[in-house]
Amino acid sequence: MFFVALIMVxxxxxxxxxxxxxxxxxxxxxSIRARDASLGERKEHCQNGFCITLNEAEITxxxxxxVVIPCSFTTVSNFLPKNIVWYKCDxxxxxxxxxxxxxxxxxxxxNVQPGFRGRVSLLEPDVNQRNCSxxxxxxxxxxxGSYQLRVNGLLYTYQYTYKPDGFTFTPRATISVxxxxxxxxxxxxxxxxxxxxxxTCTAPGLCSGSVPQIxxxxxxxxxxxxxxTGNVTAVRNESVTSVALRYSSTLTFEPSAEHHGTSxxxxxxxxxxxxxxxxxTLNVTLFPKxxxxxxxxxxxxxxTCVCISQGFPLPTVKWPLLxxxxxxxxFTTVSNHTINSTITLTVKDHSNATVQCVSxxxxxxxxxxxxxxxxxxxxxxxxxQCSAVLPWAVAAAVSLIVNVICIICVxxxxxxxxxxxxxxxxxxxxxxKKTDVSPEYDVIGQAIHPDSx
Numbered sequence: 144m145f146f147v148a149l150i151m152v153x154x155x156x157x158x159x160x161x162x163x164x165x166x167x168x169x170x171x172x173x174s175i176r177a178r179d180a181s182l183g184e185r186k187e188h189c190q191n192g193f194c195i196t197l198n199e200a201e202i203t204x205x206x207x208x209x210v211v212i213p214c215s216f217t218t219v220s221n222f223l224p225k226n227i228v229w230y231k232c233d234x235x236x237x238x239x240x241x242x243x244x245x246x247x248x249x250x251x252x253x254n255v256q257p258g259f260r261g262r263v264s265l266l267e268p269d270v271n272q273r274n275c276s277x278x279x280x281x282x283x284x285x286x287x288g289s290y291q292l293r294v295n296g297l298l299y300t301y302q303y304t305y306k307p308d309g310f311t312f313t314p315r316a317t318i319s320v321x322x323x324x325x326x327x328x329x330x331x332x333x334x335x336x337x338x339x340x341x342x343t344c345t346a347p348g349l350c351s352g353s354v355p356q357i358x359x360x361x362x363x364x365x366x367x368x369x370x371x372t373g374n375v376t377a378v379r380n381e382s383v384t385s386v387a388l389r390y391s392s393t394l395t396f397e398p399s400a401e402h403h404g405t406s407x408x409x410x411x412x413x414x415x416x417x418x419x420x421x422x423x424t425l426n427v428t429l430f431p432k433x434x435x436x437x438x439x440x441x442x443x444x445x446x447t448c449v450c451i452s453q454g455f456p457l458p459t460v461k462w463p464l465l466x467x468x469x470x471x472x473x474f475t476t477v478s479n480h481t482i483n484s485t486i487t488l489t490v491k492d493h494s495n496a497t498v499q500c501v502s503x504x505x506x507x508x509x510x511x512x513x514x515x516x517x518x519x520x521x522x523x524x525x526x527x528q529c530s531a532v533l534p535w536a537v538a539a540a541v542s543l544i545v546n547v548i549c550i551i552c553v554x555x556x557x558x559x560x561x562x563x564x565x566x567x568x569x570x571x572x573x574x575x576k577k578t579d580v581s582p583e584y585d586v587i588g589q590a591i592h593p594d595s596x
Contacts, residue, residue, distance in 0.1 A: 185213065188314040192219035195275075195292060195312040202316065205323045206282050207417035209350035211266070212290060212316045214275035221299040222308065224270050225249075228293040229263065229277060231256070231286075238311055239291045246277060258285070262352060266386055278386050280352025281414045282320050289315040323347075326421045327357075327409045334398045334427045342394045344409035346378075347419055349387035354378055356412040357392035363405045403427035403455055403480055429480060431458040431502040433511040439498050440516045446490045448513060450500035453481045458504040460484035 187196045194217045204210035218224060229246040230239030245259035248270060255263075262281050267274035275292055291311065298308035325347035334340055346355045357378050376395075380388040392409075402425050410420040431454040439448040452458050460482055465471055471488035484500075497512035 188312070190313060191310075193217070193222075193294075193310045193312065195314055197314050197316050201319050203319050203321060204282055204286075205325060205348075206284055206320055207323045207413035207415070207419070208282055208325070208348040209278055209280040209352055210282060210286075210318055210320075211276060211278050212318070214277070214292060214316070216273050216275050216292070216294060216312070218273075218294065218296070218310070222296055222310075223299070223305070224273070224294050224296040226295040227265065227270055227275050228295060229275075230291045230293070231259070231288050232291065234289045234315070234317075237313075243291075245290075264351070264386060278351070279318075280350050283415055283417075284320045284322075287318055287320045289317050291315045323413075323417055323419055326419050327411045329407070329409050329421050329423050331407075331423055331425070334402070334425060336399050336403075336427050336429045337397065339395065339397050342396075342407065344392050344394070344411070344421070346390040346411045349389055351386045351388050353414045354380070355390055357390070358410045358412075359392070359394050360408045360410065361405060362408070363401075398425070398427045400427065400429055400453060400455075400480065403429065427455060428506055429453060429455040430507045431504050431509045433500060433502055433509055434481075437500060437511070437513055438516065439513045440518055441490065442518045444489055444491070445487065446498075446515070447485065447487050448498050448500070449483065449485045450502070450511075450513065451481065451483050452500075452502035452509075454502065454504045454506070455480040456504050456506070458482060458502045461501045461503070462486055463499050463501065 184199050185196050186199050187194050189195075196215045198213060202210060202212065216224075226248045227246075228244060228248075230243040231245050232239035232243040236243075241254070242256075244255050246255060246263040246265075248265065248268075259279075263277055263279050265274070266276040266278060275294075279286060293309055293311040295307070295309040297305035299305055327347060328345040330343040330345070332340055332342075342359075344357055344359070346357060355378065376393045378390050378392050380390050382388055390411075394407075404424065404426075406422050406424050408420055408422040410418060412418045431452055434451040434453060437450045439446065441447075448462070450460050450462070452460055457477065457480055460475070462473075462484075465473075465486065465488075468488060471486055474485045474487075476483045482502075495515065497514055499510060499512050501508065501510050503509075
């Protein structure tokens with residue numbers, strides 16, 4: 144009864160192991176690299192009181208991941224199992240040799256093939272449980288082939304003594320390793336512009352082998368891949384069973400309008416240059432926003448208003464001004480997540496200083512009063528009202544008049560100083576400063592002497 148119960152427990156554990164705890168993550172259901180459909184029926188084979196239960200069908204697996212060989216055995220009553228040994232050899236060999244050994248529970252005597260060292264482990268370390276199931280990690284296509292089991296132990300003899308003995312089972316398990324087809328699982332929560340969020344990338348499979356390398360890249364429309372800016376966690380693992388680990392990495396960043404419509408890629412790298420990646424397009428929710436390029440102007444009695452709004456989902460634009468009007472025109476253009484609405488109508492007076500624009504999507508609504516600029520014929524810029532222009536014009540005129548008067552006064556003063564005749568002291572000073580004789584100085588010198596008459 145104990146042995147039957149044990150076999151049932153092993154079967155349940157193995158079934159759970161292969162069904163990959165679907166209650167946790169849907170992507171994990173692909174994990175323990177051997178899929179349920181590929182395992183087929185298990186059958187017991189007996190010989191000389193030694194029985195082994197293996198899969199009848201070939202077990203398929205994918206490179207870079209891992210595979211489980213489900214196995215259980217029974218022995219004659221006078222045999223005490225001590226060690227489990229697994230071999231991989233060509234199918235045509237009736238029995239594998241020691242050089243074909245890939246796993247031995249006695250590590251002190253374990254002379255295994257170098258390519259399998261550290262990659263094989265028992266699901267149940269206690270040999271007395273008669274569970275010979277093994278998991279092989281970091282698979283490559285060269286791992287395809289047939290695997291044979293041997294149980295070493297002690298045989299109780301009629302002389303009431305134990306002697307070393309063992310039994311090699313003839314039936315074998317066959318594994319076929321194909322190219323990696325599984326992809327990482329990307330968990331993307333709803334994204335809102337300006338609100339910090341975290342993306343999660345989970346590597347395919349549930350294996351306890353080498354830690355995979357997980358990298359994040361971002362690509363805008365028509366651009367090359369670049370490493371996305373944000374807080375990326377190192378690869379971490381979560382224990383599902385003693386031999387099954389789930390590896391994942393998270394990316395925390397603040398989405399913006401620029402991220403909408405772009406692609407994020409999670410790439411997982413395994414040993415032997417085996418990679419898998421998954422790409423998703425980001426949909427960032429944007430609350431409506433009216434851009435500063437919006438505006439209104441009146442020219443020759445024609446009012447033209449432009450309201451430019453941005454948001455995702457794409458917002459609508461409404462003009463409350465038009466609700467009471469019968470004649471007007473509306474022109475709307477859409478580009479990505481931006482809408483441009485232009486209205487044109489005739490106005491008899493433009494006493495109103497603003498026109499209201501309302502933008503709305505399923506995430507919210509925004510309103511803005513747009514200032515009206517008045518322009519004249521052939522004038523591009525705004526024309527200020529007379530009441531605003533007059534004080535400045537008066538000040539400019541007064542300043543101009545004052546400047547003109549000052550210039551006239553300076554010119555008159557300059558001319559009057561040039562007409563003043565020098566006195567005797569001045570002429571004497573000028574004569575003393577004479578450095579050369581010239582006709583002009585001769586005239587001055589004659590004027591200094593008394594009249595000869």
